[in-house]
Amino acid sequence: MSKITAFGTYVPERIVDNHYFEEIIDTNDEWITSRTGIKTRRFSKDGEYTSDLSVKAVENLMANSGKDVSDVDFIVVCTTSPDQPMPNAASRVQYKLGIKNAGCNDIYAACAGFVYGLQMAHGFVNSGVYKKVLVIGAETLTKITDMEDRTSCILFGDGAGAALVEPDEQEHFMAFNSGTNGDLGHDLYLSHKKNSINGVGINPNSKIVQNGRSVFKWAVGNIPNKVRELAEKAGLTLDDIDYIVPHSANLRIIEAIAKDLNYPMDRIPESVTEFGNTSSASIPLAIAKAERNGKIKKGDTLLLIGFGGGLTFAGAILKW
């Protein structure tokens, strides 16, 4: 059986507010705030990459918990913006932290990444394959954002979160689910070479491109039912869940999910207003913020649900 035994996050220093974009594209603070809820986000520095943010998140994990990570067996970095395709980000983290002997793999599942990472870590630990697994959700999305595309550049930000999963006498993970609509793959993509998905022409410009309306509709139309299914799988009602932590893509998506579920917004931690959409880092950043604000506490039951490019989603219910 397993649990998360330590946790830490990190965001780059540079704070960028909505007015920054008024100088480079045709937009304004009012439009961005009313359509997305975003007020600020963080930009990584030149030369600061996903593995650097990951390392800082793990250093904070160690400082928060007093845990040592030098003996972890496996490192998973969940990211859409690795330093480079090869070597993977997990191997860079292994090297930079001087971890001697760890398997290293990246999960490439966009905004669902961190929850997929927890699912994988749980499988490794509960099966006895590995004992100590580091799951990191980290992104430098601003390095792969088209700053001339006003429908997307206002959304994204950089950040990282790290969780250590270890064996325990009690099971802290209560249920998982996941699913994918590859038929909508062309609605949110980053392509280096290929110029079509599902027979639909796409722009291989090595930047994130999206059909915002389609992604919005898919998330709002599907995620509430996936949340209900997951709670049922764990034998719980939504009243038994202390906090639902969805991917922080857009405050309007979160509000629509809350309304559909008839679940109070003050029990849905978010990171999007302060940090923008940080993809696989958004759920850890939302949890950290809720902990800082005295909301999420040890022993609370959390339902996490990540969703995004694929289009794919992954959920988990766990005792924090």
Ligand code: COA
């Ligand atoms: N500033 C001002 N106007 C903008 C703008 C910006 N930054 N971006 C787009 N617009 C304009 C559009 O051109 C359009 O103008 P038109 O009516 O003259 O054609 C108008 O605003 C409305 O565009 P629309 O795309 O319908 O807006 P929207 O309400 O759907 O909001 C998003 C756009 C991107 C904020 C929204 O669709 C969204 O958040 N989608 C989900 C995206 C997401 O979360 N992606 C990651 C998933 S993990």
